[in-house]
Amino acid sequence: MPTQPPWWQRTTTYQIYPRSFLDTNGDGIGDLPGVIAKLDYLQALGVETLWLSPFFESPQADFGYDISDHFAIAAEYGSLADVRALIAQAHARGLKIVLDMVLNHTSAQHPWFVASQRGRDDPQRDWYIWRDGRAPDGRAPPNNWRSMLGGSGWHFDPRSGQWYFASFLPFQPDLNYRNPAVKAAMLDVVRHWFREGVDGLRLDIFNAIFKDASFADNPFSWRVMPSEANPHGFFQRHVHTIDHPDTLAFARELRTVVDEFVDPPRFLVGEVFGDAATLKRYCGEAADGLHLVFLFETLRTRLNGPAVRALITGFERAFPPPFSPTWVFGNHDRPRAIHRVHGHPERAKLLAALQLTVRGVPFLYYGEEIGMVNHEMPLHEGLDPVAARFRRMPPPLVGWFRRHGILLNRDECRSPMQWHGGPNAGFTPPTATPWLPLQRGATTTNVAAQERDPDSLLWCYRQLLALRRAEPALQAGALTWLDDLGLPGDVVAFRRTLAGDPRPTADVFLNFGDRDVPLELPEPAGRTLVSTLRPAPLPAPHTYTLRAHEAVVLVAAP
Ligand code: NOJ
Numbered sequence: 001m002p003t004q005p006p007w008w009q010r011t012t013t014y015q016i017y018p019r020s021f022l023d024t025n026g027d028g029i030g031d032l033p034g035v036i037a038k039l040d041y042l043q044a045l046g047v048e049t050l051w052l053s054p055f056f057e058s059p060q061a062d063f064g065y066d067i068s069d070h071f072a073i074a075a076e077y078g079s080l081a082d083v084r085a086l087i088a089q090a091h092a093r094g095l096k097i098v099l100d101m102v103l104n105h106t107s108a109q110h111p112w113f114v115a116s117q118r119g120r121d122d123p124q125r126d127w128y129i130w131r132d133g134r135a136p137d138g139r140a141p142p143n144n145w146r147s148m149l150g151g152s153g154w155h156f157d158p159r160s161g162q163w164y165f166a167s168f169l170p171f172q173p174d175l176n177y178r179n180p181a182v183k184a185a186m187l188d189v190v191r192h193w194f195r196e197g198v199d200g201l202r203l204d205i206f207n208a209i210f211k212d213a214s215f216a217d218n219p220f221s222w223r224v225m226p227s228e229a230n231p232h233g234f235f236q237r238h239v240h241t242i243d244h245p246d247t248l249a250f251a252r253e254l255r256t257v258v259d260e261f262v263d264p265p266r267f268l269v270g271e272v273f274g275d276a277a278t279l280k281r282y283c284g285e286a287a288d289g290l291h292l293v294f295l296f297e298t299l300r301t302r303l304n305g306p307a308v309r310a311l312i313t314g315f316e317r318a319f320p321p322p323f324s325p326t327w328v329f330g331n332h333d334r335p336r337a338i339h340r341v342h343g344h345p346e347r348a349k350l351l352a353a354l355q356l357t358v359r360g361v362p363f364l365y366y367g368e369e370i371g372m373v374n375h376e377m378p379l380h381e382g383l384d385p386v387a388a389r390f391r392r393m394p395p396p397l398v399g400w401f402r403r404h405g406i407l408l409n410r411d412e413c414r415s416p417m418q419w420h421g422g423p424n425a426g427f428t429p430p431t432a433t434p435w436l437p438l439q440r441g442a443t444t445t446n447v448a449a450q451e452r453d454p455d456s457l458l459w460c461y462r463q464l465l466a467l468r469r470a471e472p473a474l475q476a477g478a479l480t481w482l483d484d485l486g487l488p489g490d491v492v493a494f495r496r497t498l499a500g501d502p503r504p505t506a507d508v509f510l511n512f513g514d515r516d517v518p519l520e521l522p523e524p525a526g527r528t529l530v531s532t533l534r535p536a537p538l539p540a541p542h543t544y545t546l547r548a549h550e551a552v553v554l555v556a557a558p
Helices: 032-037 039-045 080-092 111-116 180-195 245-258 276-282 305-318 337-341 345-357 385-389 395-403 447-451 457-470 472-476
Strands: 013-016 049-052 069-073 096-101 130-132 154-157 162-165 200-203 267-270 326-328 361-365 478-481 491-497 505-511 517-520 527-531 543-546 551-556
Touching: 032 039, 032 080, 039 457, 049 200, 069 080, 069 180, 080 096, 096 180, 180 245, 245 267, 245 276, 276 305, 305 478, 305 491, 337 345, 345 361, 345 457, 345 505, 345 551, 447 457, 457 472, 457 527, 457 551, 472 491, 472 505, 472 551
Parallel strands: 013 049, 013 361, 049 096, 096 200, 200 267, 326 361
Antiparallel strands: 130 162, 154 162, 478 491, 491 505, 505 551, 517 543, 527 551
């Protein structure tokens, strides 16, 4: 048997936004008992690792990404006992649990910041990034550093006459990692949750942790809008605030902390932005940094044969073993994945097949498996603080951003999970009011309806996830192109090979074109063909017509 790569490289991850998953106490807000109640559903779906967006104590001004106590659980989500029950019950089913850890900043209501804000002499003043404003009167920000949303990242505090820095929103002040006490306190948080038994952490805006100690201005750039591939923008290169060498060193330091936990091994996945080479640096030259980083290029790539092939080639080049790419088509900040394929059901299945058969760790977002759509609404109706910040933006521009993968109101991708066609889609009791409105399509697009329909997207996900669990080659095999079959450019075809495994190969054909393609199948004897357009596998024939938007996988017969 070949040596198995670690579990976190072979796993499939499903992101739960707890607030929107299932409400069990009728307050309209999803909760931890709701996640526990759906563990059987998740196990049957076939995902293996659950990442939960933050449920820690928080004023919820950014719905949990503004933590005020990293050790306590916000009452609206449940209790520490619920978290422990979740970990135990997930583990009993063979599922792993990943928490979302916001290391970069806290809530402005965190006792640390409250103390820090008390005055220049407070012992915790230096836990955050405070500076005098520019001369002559200090009423201009200390330098030109911008927040990730544009505008100055500095905020004036009239009480002390100084400014504090926030990479995201003003109520999320950045911690000062140059203070050893801060670093130690946050490493304590990390160790605490690993001791509680969690299997991994997703690290929020990890690229912003260290700012340059010189506080020099960021250099001017003509670049207007930041993107996944290039986080610079708003007319500057964020060289002193993003991707700082000390942040890269911190990734390695954090790794040594994670490596203290060996049974079972744990992992870190970083939210970072940039081109593949920049992202790779977070994983460390010697694979001694973050275990995984999100590769958000997937969120904007065109979904045609040549573009997908170029994307895979780029990821393979940048993240060869022992590194691993990640595959993401949606999350709690981005438009729903189904819009990438204009709601086309067969192309949605094709996208699922790409994500679940290509080399790398897939990250699914709740509701993706039933094709949930964006719940579009006017900006002023949004509860999202980002929507409030951009509330004056004209609707056509909001639409333009949405079409280009940027949600100015992230409520749109956070609408409640659609469990059935009844009242409140089963998310919350009929008499309760869900914290965000349900989608109008919930009566038809829901889990119960799709469970009854073998042609549904949900069935397709289940089939693909089961296939991946059964085929070590799909979890961990090397990827080579099936180039000698003379296929048109619309068809992306590759072989996954795990040398030495009793089931060493899986061949994958993904038809991104609008036309059927005749295929001579390689080595069909004794193999099974699984198709996104068929509810059940069939013995592999010698020739096969690969339909428009169809994906097929060929594996050894069971
Ligand atoms: C990135 C998270 O994904 C987003 O939801 C959050 O608002 C910001 N970081 C700030 O923590």
